[in-house]
Amino acid sequence: MTADIIDGKAFAAKVRGQVGEHVAKLKAEHGITPGLAVVLVGEDPASQVYVRSKGKMTVEVGMTSVERKLPADTSEEALLAVVNELNQAPEIHGILVQLPLPEHIDAELVINAIDPAKDVDGFHISNVGLLGTGQKSMVPCTPLGCLMMLRDYHGSLSGMDAVVLGRSNIVGKPMAQLLLGDSCTVTIAHSRTKNLPEVVRRADIVVAAVGRPCMVPGDWIKPGATVIDVGINRVEKPEGGTRLVGDVDFDSCAEVAGAITPVPGGVGPMTIACLLANTLTACCRANGLPEPEGLTA
Ligand code: GUN
Secondary structure (H helix, E strand, C coil): CCCEECCHHHHHHHHHHHHHHHHHHHHHHHCCCCEEEEEEECCCHHHHHHHHHHHHHHHHCCCEEEEEEECCCCCHHHHHHHHHHHHHCCCCCEEEECCCCCCCCCHHHHHCCCCHHHECCCCCHHHHHHHHCCCCCCCCHHHHHHHHHHHHHHCCCCCCEEEEECCCCCCHHHHHHHHHHCCCEEEEECCCCCCHHHHHHCCCEEEECCCCCCCECHHHCCCCCEEEECCCEEEECCCCCEEEECCECHHHHHHHCCEECCCCCCHHHHHHHHHHHHHHHHHHHHCCCCCCCCCCC
């Protein structure tokens, strides 16, 4: 069997199109423009690339983009003051503080200082608790993107066996909560899991988010299963130079799986699309307007 390829790049473009249409309607009917603020501390090159890309796509869907770039030696107190100012700003509906933060800053303290209603990353402890208890929350962007792709491919996920590889707060744990919310039977596997190949072989849905290049071989995959690869790992090519690979071995998994996301072009593009969707959702909630359909958990 050769797996269907789930094209995250195309799906993300569709999601951004839907967000853009909704934004145009908000402007025309209510005179409201959603605003997203991204805060970047320091000059981490990867973070600069992400932030630039976020800003560009925010403007493309018709939202206001605010970038607050602060020097690497910014004090925790000064950063908290910026977060507080953005919390108070009525034209800002979403706030994202780019991670990682410099070591002298307590990232948890800063994240938990964001107004939970504006926490478009879904990292605030209130949003984590709301998601865990099945209440309306802001949902982390990468797992939300994975869920959207799974729902689009399968329709209902009810009763499916799902294995999430990785237990991070950003992907693994919220992903498991979302799959549980869609009535999957969920296993979270990690580096200490016994008989990992057997555990993964039970899964109708595998979400790999461990950050280890090509860790999952095709013979761990149940024939016909859907494989969502969250990994983005840069590896050396034998002939020189580098390339991006996921956490699953694409070629051998694609022989066995029913559907699989490629790297690049799978989950990656969905993350920013979901950030825009979350900003739109936050804006609608802030204004007491109906939430966009199909763009939330
Ligand atoms: N750094 C890398 N990815 C992310 C993300 O999704 N959110 C934030 N805040 N920082 C990041």
